[in-house]
Amino acid sequence: MSWLMWWLMWAPLAANLVLATAGPRLAHALPPRAGVRLLPGAMVVVAAGTGAVLASLGFLALAQVPAVAALGDWSPLSLRATQPGPVPLEVAAGVTMLLLLGSAVRHTLRAGHLLVRADAACRRIGAHTHGLVVVDEDVPDAYALPTLPGHLLGHPPGGISGRIVVSTAMLRALPPDERRVLLAHEAAHLAGHHHLYVQLAELAAAANPLLRPTARGVRLAVEREADEAAAAEVGDRRLAARALARAALAKAALAKAETSTGRRAAGVALAATDGFVADRARALLSPAPRPRRLLAAGLVLLAAVTLMGTAAAANRTDDSLDVAERPAATTAVSQGR
Amino acid sequence: MGISTPASRQGGRRPRGGLEREILACLAGADGPLTPAQVLASLGEDLAYTTVMTTLSRLHEKGALRREQAGRAYAYSPAADPEGVRSIAVAQRMRRLLETGGDRAGVLAHFVADLGPDDEQLLADLLAESRPAAAPDPDGPPSTGRGAR
Numbered sequence: 001m002s003w004l005m006w007w008l009m010w011a012p013l014a015a016n017l018v019l020a021t022a023g024p025r026l027a028h029a030l031p032p033r034a035g036v037r038l039l040p041g042a043m044v045v046v047a048a049g050t051g052a053v054l055a056s057l058g059f060l061a062l063a064q065v066p067a068v069a070a071l072g073d074w075s076p077l078s079l080r081a082t083q084p085g086p087v088p089l090e091v092a093a094g095v096t097m098l099l100l101l102g103s104a105v106r107h108t109l110r111a112g113h114l115l116v117r118a119d120a121a122c123r124r125i126g127a128h129t130h131g132l133v134v135v136d137e138d139v140p141d142a143y144a145l146p147t148l149p150g151h152l153l154g155h156p157p158g159g160i161s162g163r164i165v166v167s168t169a170m171l172r173a174l175p176p177d178e179r180r181v182l183l184a185h186e187a188a189h190l191a192g193h194h195h196l197y198v199q200l201a202e203l204a205a206a207a208n209p210l211l212r213p214t215a216r217g218v219r220l221a222v223e224r225e226a227d228e229a230a231a232a233e234v235g236d237r238r239l240a241a242r243a244l245a246r247a248a249l250a251k252a253a254l255a256k257a258e259t260s261t262g263r264r265a266a267g268v269a270l271a272a273t274d275g276f277v278a279d280r281a282r283a284l285l286s287p288a289p290r291p292r293r294l295l296a297a298g299l300v301l302l303a304a305v306t307l308m309g310t311a312a313a314a315n316r317t318d319d320s321l322d323v324a325e326r327p328a329a330t331t332a333v334s335q336g337r
Numbered sequence: 338m339g340i341s342t343p344a345s346r347q348g349g350r351r352p353r354g355g356l357e358r359e360i361l362a363c364l365a366g367a368d369g370p371l372t373p374a375q376v377l378a379s380l381g382e383d384l385a386y387t388t389v390m391t392t393l394s395r396l397h398e399k400g401a402l403r404r405e406q407a408g409r410a411y412a413y414s415p416a417a418d419p420e421g422v423r424s425i426a427v428a429q430r431m432r433r434l435l436e437t438g439g440d441r442a443g444v445l446a447h448f449v450a451d452l453g454p455d456d457e458q459l460l461a462d463l464l465a466e467s468r469p470a471a472a473p474d475p476d477g478p479p480s481t482g483r484g485a486r
Contacts, residue, residue, distance in 0.1 A: 111444075117434065118444045121427045129401045130354030134365040134415065135428045142448040145431065164358070165428050170448075171366030176359070176379050179366070182448050183358050189446040191352070222446070233351065245460035248449040252457055277449050278456040281463060 009056075009316055011309025012049030015302050019046050020210035026299065027217025031289035032228055034296050035221035040197045042303045043204035043211050043218075047104075049306040050208055051097055056317040058094020061087055063321065072321070079324035100207050107206030111199055119148040122163050131190065132183070137167040140250040142182055144189040162190040173250035178243035181230045185240075188229035194222045220276050227280050228288065241284035248277045356384075360392055361401060361415065370405060370412035 019042065027035050060083055062068055069076045083090065122145055125133050145163040164186040171179060189195070198219055205215035231240035283289075351359075363379055364371060371379070373390040380389070393413050396402045404411040431445070452460070 114434070114444045118431065121431045124427045125424045129361050129396065129399070130357050132358040132361055133424055133428070134362065135425050137425060137428075141432070143432075144446040146444065146446075166362065166365075168365060171362055174366075176363055176381065179362050180355075180359050180380075183362060184352075184355065185448055186446065187352060187355065187358070194446060195444060226446070233355070242464060244449060245463045248452050249457065249460055249464070251449055252452045255451055277452055278459050281460060285463075 005312045005316055008309050008312035009053060012046065012053045012306045012313070015046050015306040015309070016050045016208065016210060018302060019043065019214060023211065023214025024217040026295060027214065027221050030221070030292050030295055030299075032221045032225035034292070036192070036194065036197050036218065036225050038296055038299050039214065039218050039221065040200035040204065042299050043201055043208075043214055045303040045306050047204040047208040047211060049310040051100055052310045053313045054093040054097035054100070056313045057085075057090045058097050060317060060320060061090035061094055063324075069324075073326050074321060074324040075326055076324075079320060082320040082323055103209075104203060104207035107203060111202065115146075115148060115195075115199075118145050121145060122147045125163055125165070131161075131163050131187075133163050133165045134171065135165055135167050138169045138254075139167055140170040140173050140247065140254060142166040142170045142186060142247070144186040144195075146190060146193070146195040164190070169254075170247065170250065174243060174246055177234065177239060178246060180234055181240045181243035182247065184230035184233040185226045188226040189222070192225065192229075194226065198222055220279060223276055223280055224283055227284055231284060231288075237284045237288070241281045244277060244281050244284065356388070356392055357396060360389070361396065364402065364413055365415050367414075370407065370414040372407055372410045372412050374410065376413070 023039065023043070027039060030038070060079065063072060063074055064076045064079050064087070066076055069079065080087075125145075143165055145165055147161045164183065166182070166186075170182070174182060198215075201211075201215040201218035205212045227240055227244070230243075231237045234240060359380060360376060363376055367379075373386065373393055376393065377384060377386055377389045393402065393404075393411075397404055397413065401416055402413045403416045404413045406412075
């Protein structure tokens with residue numbers, strides 16, 4: 001049984017590698033709805049599992065330090081004997097875990113700050129017609145601004161929480177049927193609480209940089225799900241693709257004009273540059289995605305194995321400490337002298 | 338569901354508030370006030386005149402639209418937004434904050450992102466392929482590729 005435990009405890013690290021390599025492809029292959037709902041959860045489980053395994057390795061290294069061992073009443077030597085790897089490796093694991101944890105905490109603080117700002121912006125913009133805010137601007141732009149889950153701003157059930165901000169320039173760039181696509185797309189983001197899934201994925205990526213490409217895949221899946229919702233609402237995938245193309249070209253034309261007039265420095269990378277538009281247009285021009293049950297089941301299995309591995313790692317750490325613990329009687333005697 | 342066949346272009350069900358948003362967007366993007374008939378022509382598709390008229394007067398009652406007499410009908414335009422300037426400022430600040438800091442949290446969901454040079458050509462080709470919808474043409478027949486009503 002213990003050999004099984006020994007192998008199982010490495011499962012989170014293996015799952016991490018699997019998700020890091022297969023994640024971006026899974027995000028493409030799964031239907032967007034399934035990808036959005038499954039990938040972020042799997043990423044968080046895998047990132048947390050990896051962190052837990054690194055932490056248990058690091059902790060065992062720490063427990064061998066004589067001062068720490070004295071605190072826990074462990075024998076450093078018998079603790080050493082239970083450990084498979086060399087000490088420097090354990091120390092490296094512990095340090096890595098601390099760095100990753102720090103990165104996750106920093107990310108959480110920054111994301112929380114931005115979310116609070118967005119929520120405040122929503123309330124400052126006020127209650128508009130079913131969340132639509134038209135901003136009189138010559139920059140063609142449109143985005144969904146989410147509220148925090150707690151602040152539903154008295155929106156009726158079935159309504160959307162958050163704001164759809166659209167500039168007049170964007171409205172003028174699109175014919176009415178394509179505007180409908182745009183509005184349906186942004187409403188789908190808000191109704192599906194897509195920002196929460198993206199945040200889970202980004203948190204996992206902050207806690208585990210190997211998962212960064214997968215987080216990017218989740219962002220693409222989120223856009224594709226909103227595209228699919230919009231295409232279903234207007235009943236025309238080609239129309240949805242056209243809306244996407246026209247909006248993107250209007251935006252690109254302005255960016256070019258700004259660069260040439262010096263209003264925007266050339267080569268400045270914007271947060272909105274994601275290279276997804278062409279992928280999304282291609283997906284809309286292909287038939288609607290079909291279910292991929294086997295892939296989805298594989299992803300759930302990966303998360304389950306990771307959880308078992310995490311439990312095994314915790315168990316093993318516990319066992320090692322038990323073995324290394326000095327018998328209570330001996331301790332009492334040694335202290336008595 | 339396959340690629341748009343005439344049968345699939347039913348103009349599916351709108352979510353709650355969807356039509357109100359569309360009508361408001363239509364008026365906000367127009368050059369001047371529009372009558373219900375003009376709004377209907379511009380939105381086209383599967384809508385009934387009375388639906389558009391009812392929605393317009395509901396939006397007017399809510400204070401989202403103002404209207405003026407235009408012949409025998411009313412012409413509607415977006416109500417001057419008392420918070421308009423503030424909304425612009427808030428929207429701009431939000432965008433700048435996320436552009437400089439990098440929207441790692443995925444707070445804003447943009448409809449489209451900036452394009453790479455290759456993408457631009459690909460999308461231009463896509464639009465060229467489906468020429469007829471290039472401009473809003475409220476009075477014209479349904480364009481090809483959009484199927485029968």
